[in-house]
Amino acid sequence: MAKYDPSKVEAKWRSRWESQATDKVDLVGAKKPFYNLMMFPYPSAEGLHVGNLFAFVGSDIQGRYHRLLGYDVFEPMGFDAFGMHSENFALKNNRHPAELIPKNIERFRESQLKKVGLMIDWSHQVDTTSPEYYRWTQWMFVMLYKNGLAYRKTGPVNWCPSCKTVLAAEQVIDGECERCQSEVTKKEMAQWYFKTTAFAGELLDELDRLDWSERTKLAQRNWIGRSQGAEVVFKFADGTPFSVFTTRPDTLYGATYMVFSPEHPLVDQIVTPEQAPFVKAYRDEVARLTEIDRQAENREKTGVFTGAMAVNPVNDSLIPIWIADYVLMGYGTGAIMAVPAHDARDHEFAVKFGLPIIEVVSGGEDVQKQAYTGDGDLVNSDRFNGLEAKTKGLTAITEMLAAKNLAKFTTNYRLRDWCVSRQRYWGPPIPIIYCDKCGIVPVPEKDLPVMLPTLSDYRPDGTGRSPLTRDESFHKVKCPTCGESALRETDVSDNFLCSAWYFYRYPSTDFSDRPFDDEMTKKWLPVDLYVGGNEHAVLHLLYSRWLCRALNHCGYIDFQEPYKRFVAHGMIVSNGAKMSKSRGNIINPDLYIDEFGADSFRMYLMFMGAYLEGGDFRDGGVKAMKGFLDRLVAACLAPEGQTLSQKPPTEAESLFWLNSTVKAVGQDIARFSYNTAIARLMELVNFMTKNKVRSQSISETLTRLLAPFAPHLAEELWESLGHSQSVFDSGWPLYDEAACRRPEVEYVIQVNGKVRGKLSLAVGLTEAEIEPLVMENPGVAKWLEGKTLVKKIYVPDKLVNLVVK
RNA sequence: GCGAGAGUGGCGGAACUGGCAGACGCACCGGUCUUAGGAGCCGGCGGUUUUAACCAUAGGGGUUCAAGUCCCCUCUCUCGCACCA
Numbered sequence: 001m002a003k004y005d006p007s008k009v010e011a012k013w014r015s016r017w018e019s020q021a022t023d024k025v026d027l028v029g030a031k032k033p034f035y036n037l038m039m040f041p042y043p044s045a046e047g048l049h050v051g052n053l054f055a056f057v058g059s060d061i062q063g064r065y066h067r068l069l070g071y072d073v074f075e076p077m078g079f080d081a082f083g084m085h086s087e088n089f090a091l092k093n094n095r096h097p098a099e100l101i102p103k104n105i106e107r108f109r110e111s112q113l114k115k116v117g118l119m120i121d122w123s124h125q126v127d128t129t130s131p132e133y134y135r136w137t138q139w140m141f142v143m144l145y146k147n148g149l150a151y152r153k154t155g156p157v158n159w160c161p162s163c164k165t166v167l168a169a170e171q172v173i174d175g176e177c178e179r180c181q182s183e184v185t186k187k188e189m190a191q192w193y194f195k196t197t198a199f200a201g202e203l204l205d206e207l208d209r210l211d212w213s214e215r216t217k218l219a220q221r222n223w224i225g226r227s228q229g230a231e232v233v234f235k236f237a238d239g240t241p242f243s244v245f246t247t248r249p250d251t252l253y254g255a256t257y258m259v260f261s262p263e264h265p266l267v268d269q270i271v272t273p274e275q276a277p278f279v280k281a282y283r284d285e286v287a288r289l290t291e292i293d294r295q296a297e298n299r300e301k302t303g304v305f306t307g308a309m310a311v312n313p314v315n316d317s318l319i320p321i322w323i324a325d326y327v328l329m330g331y332g333t334g335a336i337m338a339v340p341a342h343d344a345r346d347h348e349f350a351v352k353f354g355l356p357i358i359e360v361v362s363g364g365e366d367v368q369k370q371a372y373t374g375d376g377d378l379v380n381s382d383r384f385n386g387l388e389a390k391t392k393g394l395t396a397i398t399e400m401l402a403a404k405n406l407a408k409f410t411t412n413y414r415l416r417d418w419c420v421s422r423q424r425y426w427g428p429p430i431p432i433i434y435c436d437k438c439g440i441v442p443v444p445e446k447d448l449p450v451m452l453p454t455l456s457d458y459r460p461d462g463t464g465r466s467p468l469t470r471d472e473s474f475h476k477v478k479c480p481t482c483g484e485s486a487l488r489e490t491d492v493s494d495n496f497l498c499s500a501w502y503f504y505r506y507p508s509t510d511f512s513d514r515p516f517d518d519e520m521t522k523k524w525l526p527v528d529l530y531v532g533g534n535e536h537a538v539l540h541l542l543y544s545r546w547l548c549r550a551l552n553h554c555g556y557i558d559f560q561e562p563y564k565r566f567v568a569h570g571m572i573v574s575n576g577a578k579m580s581k582s583r584g585n586i587i588n589p590d591l592y593i594d595e596f597g598a599d600s601f602r603m604y605l606m607f608m609g610a611y612l613e614g615g616d617f618r619d620g621g622v623k624a625m626k627g628f629l630d631r632l633v634a635a636c637l638a639p640e641g642q643t644l645s646q647k648p649p650t651e652a653e654s655l656f657w658l659n660s661t662v663k664a665v666g667q668d669i670a671r672f673s674y675n676t677a678i679a680r681l682m683e684l685v686n687f688m689t690k691n692k693v694r695s696q697s698i699s700e701t702l703t704r705l706l707a708p709f710a711p712h713l714a715e716e717l718w719e720s721l722g723h724s725q726s727v728f729d730s731g732w733p734l735y736d737e738a739a740c741r742r743p744e745v746e747y748v749i750q751v752n753g754k755v756r757g758k759l760s761l762a763v764g765l766t767e768a769e770i771e772p773l774v775m776e777n778p779g780v781a782k783w784l785e786g787k788t789l790v791k792k793i794y795v796p797d798k799l800v801n802l803v804v805k
Numbered sequence: 806g807c808g809a810g811a812g813u814g815g816c817g818g819a820a821c822u823g824g825c826a827g828a829c830g831c832a833c834c835g836g837u838c839u840u841a842g843g844a845g846c847c848g849g850c851g852g853u854u855u856u857a858a859c860c861a862u863a864g865g866g867g868u869u870c871a872a873g874u875c876c877c878c879u880c881u882c883u884c885g886c887a888c889c890a
Contacts, residue, residue: 214810215809215810215884219885223886229890248890259890325888328888332889343890346890413889414886537885576817607818607830608830610818615818617817618816618817621830621831625830671821678830679828681829682828683828686829748825750870750871752870752871753870755825793870793871798824
C-alpha cells in the first residue's frame with residue numbers, strides 16, 4: 001500500500017467481502033452462534049442519520065470483536081418501513097408510500113449501510129411492509145386473539161388530532177403525540193387492545209434478573225409501576241357495594257369522603273336530582289380538557305358533590321361521594337377513599353371544599369395544615385390504636401375486613417393494555433372480520449396475508465374510521481365461517497407490532513410457511529446482544545418483551561425474554577447542541593465518509609465520547625482521525641531496519657506495550673469503552689513512531705486490534721503484512737499477563753501525602769529493599785529534616801508515603 | 806413532587822477496587838522544512854507565582870497517611886415517572 005487512500009481501500013474490500021460472502025453465516029452449521037442485533041431503522045427519505053450510524057457502528061464493533069474471538073456472528077439488518085412517519089412524508093410530498101419505501105430501502109442499503117463497513121448478512125434482510133413479512137405480523141394478531149390476549153373494547157382513548165388516529169399510552173409523551181408533538185385529546189372509541197397487563201408482574205420482576213442497562217430497566221420499572229395495597233368494599237347508602245383500591249388500608253378510619261372519577265359509570269346511578277346539573281356540567285367540562293390540561297402541574301383541585309353517601313366498612317360512618325378529575329378512570333377501580341390527613345392530594349381537596357380531616361396516624365405536626373404521610377402508630381382507629389400503621393395496622397385492618405369479605409390484598413399496575421389499532425393506511429391490516437351472525441371472526445391462517453390494497457387516496461379523514469373503509473372491495477367480505485356478508489376490520493395495527501417480533505424472523509427468512517422455524521429459533525434465540533437507543537425503553541423494548549412472554553405462554557417458544565443482554569448507547573449532539581433541522585446542525589454522514597472514508601468516520605464516532613453516554617460531534621474530528629490512521633499506516637508498514645532512535649526501547653519495553661495494549665483494548669471493547677480503546681491504539685502508535693520501532697509482530701497485532709473499528713483498513717494492512725485470508729479469520733490476539741506490567745515502575749514518594757520524589761525501580765521489591773533508597777532521595781530528605789517519622793505507608797509497586805511531625 | 810444519573814483545562818473527554826488529576830484527541834502557541842502552508846515532523850500547553858512552592862475535579866463540611874473517587878449538606882444540569890390513590 002503506497003499511500004492510504006480510503007476510497008480505494010474501502011471499495012476494494014467492500015467488493016471482496018461481497019464476492020467472498022465474508023459476512024454470511026452458516027446459520028445451520030454454526031458452532032458458536034452469536035446473535036448480534038441492532039435496532040432496524042425506519043427507511044426515511046432523508047437517508048440514514050448519524051444517530052443510526054453511531055448505534056450501528058457501536059454494535060458492529062461488538063459483532064466483529066466476537067467474530068475475532070471465534071464466534072459465528074449473525075448480524076442481520078432490516079427495515080421498519082410501516083408507520084405514520086413514512087405515510088406522513090408521502091402525504092406531504094403527494095406520493096404513495098408503496099412507491100417511496102422501496103426506493104428508500106434501496107438507497108439505505110446500497111449507498112449508505114454498505115458503505116459503512118457493517119458486518120451485515122444481507123441474505124436475511126427483512127422488510128416489514130412486504131406481504132411475506134406482514135402475513136406473519138397478522139398471524140401474531142390472530143394468535144394473540146385466539147389465546148385471549150387481544151380484545152376489542154370501547155372506552156376513552158388517546159387521540160392525536162393531527163395524525164388522526166388513536167395512540168397507545170406509551171406513545172403519548174407529556175400529553176403530546178410521540179410522532180408529531182400535537183396535543184393528544186381523549187375520545188370514546190371501540191379499539192383493539194393487547195393485554196400487556198396480563199404479564200405486568202412478570203415483566204417487572206424479571207427486570208431484576210436481566211442483563212440490561214440500568215437506566216432502561218429503571219424506565220420500564222417506572223412505567224409498569226407496581227403498587228401494593230387492598231381493594232376495599234364500601235357500600236352506597238342503599239346497600240349496593242362498590243370497591244376502591246388503596247395502598248393505605250391502615251388509614252380507613254380517616255376516610256372522610258369518597259371520590260369517583262368523572263368518567264365512572266356508576267356516577268349516573270348515584271347522583272341525586274339536586275346535584276345532577278352540577279355533576280353534568282363538571283363532567284362536560286372535564287371531557288373538554290386535553291391530557292395536558294388535566295395533568296398540568298400544580299393545577300388546583302376541582303370537583304363536585306354527587307349528593308350520594310357511602311358507608312365506611314370499618315365504622316359504618318356515612319361519608320359524602322364526590323367526583324373529581326384527580327381520580328383517573330383507568331387506574332384501580334376509578335374510585336378512591338379520601339384520607340386527607342395522610343394524603344397530600346386528598347388534603348388539598350379537603351381544604352378547598354371544607355371536608356373534615358381526621359388524624360389516624362401519629363407523628364405528624366398538624367394534619368389540619370399538612371398531610372402526614374410518614375410512619376407512625378394508629379390513633380382514632382378503635383381497637384387498632386397503637387399498632388404501627390403501615391405494617392401491623394395495615395395487615396390487621398385488611399384481615400379484619402377480609403374475614404367479612406369486605407377487602408382483599410391486591411396489586412395494581414400503572415401499565416395499561418396496549419391499544420394497537422390505528423385509523424391509518426400504511427400498516428398491516430388487522431386480520432379480523434365482523435359478521436352479524438358469528439361476531440368477531442379472525443381471518444383464517446390460510447387466508448393470510450390480508451393484503452393492504454393500493455389506495456390512491458389514503459389520506460386519514462379524522463372521522464375515526466380508517467381510510468381503508470373507503471375501499472368497498474376491501475371492506476365488504478364474506479364471513480369465513482358462515483359465508484354471509486360481513487365487514488372487514490379496516491384499522492391497521494400499530495407499527496410497533498411489526499417491530500415487536502422482527503428478530504425472530506431474521507434467522508428464518510428462508511421459511512415461507514411459518515413465522516419462525518423452531519430449529520433456527522432454538523439455535524439463535526434469544527438474541528445474545530442487543531444494542532440500541534434508550535428512547536425505546538417503554539415502547540419497542542417493552543412491547544417485544546411482552547410479545548415474547550405471550551409467545552412463550554401460548555407454547556410457541558421455550559424462552560421468556562427476547563434479549564439476553566441489552567445495552568443502551570448514548571445520544572450524540574452536534575457542537576454541544578441537540579441536532580435539529582432548525583438549528584441547522586444536522587450532520588450528513590455521507591459527506592464525511594466520501595471525504596475521509598468510512599473507517600475514519602467510524603473511528604471518530606466511537607472516539608468522540610463514551611459510547612454509553614453519548615458524545616459531541618465536532619467539525620474537524622473526522623479529519624483528525626484520518627490523520628491518525630495515516631500515522632498508523634506509516635508506523636505499521638515502515639521499512640524494517642530503518643534508522644532507529646538513539647535510545648531504542650528494550651525488548652521488555654516493547655513487550656510491555658504490546659501486551660498491555662492487547663489487554664486494555666479487549667477489556668475496553670467488552671465494556672463498550674470505545675473511546676479509551678482507541679486512545680490505547682493511539683498510544684501504541686505513538687510509541688512506535690517516537691521510538692521508530694518497526695516489528696512485524698507489533699504491526700500485526702495492532703492491525704488485529706484495529707479491525708473491529710476500521711475493518712477495511714485492517715484488511716488492507718493485513719494483506720500488506722503478507723496474509724492472504726481475512727483479518728477477521730485471524731483470531732483476537734492473546735496477551736501475556738506477566739508482560740503487561742512495566743519492566744520498571746516509578747514509585748511515587750510522598751511526605752504527608754504530597755509528592756516529593758520519584759524512583760524508578762524494578763517490579764516486586766519489598767518495603768525493606770526500597771526503604772534506604774527512599775531515605776536517600778534528596779527531594780525527600782529535605783522534607784524529613786528536623787521531623788519525626790510517625791508512620792510509613794507502603795503500596796507495592798506504586799507509592800511510599802512518609803508521615804512526619 | 807418522586808426516582809435515577811451527571812457536574813473535571815479554552816473544548817471533547819481519561820482516571821478499574823481511594824494511591825502522581827488532566828490519558829488520548831481537538832484548538833492554540835513556538836520551532837523546523839518550504840517559493841508557499843490551512844500539509845508533514847519536533848516541542849509546549851490547568852492556574853498563581855517562578856531556582857522552589859502553592860492553589861485547583863460545581864460549592865461547603867467530614868472520614869483517611871492519602872479523596873475527582875467514600876459520608877453529610879447546598880447549588881446546577883440531563884433523563885424517566887408524575888393528581889397512579
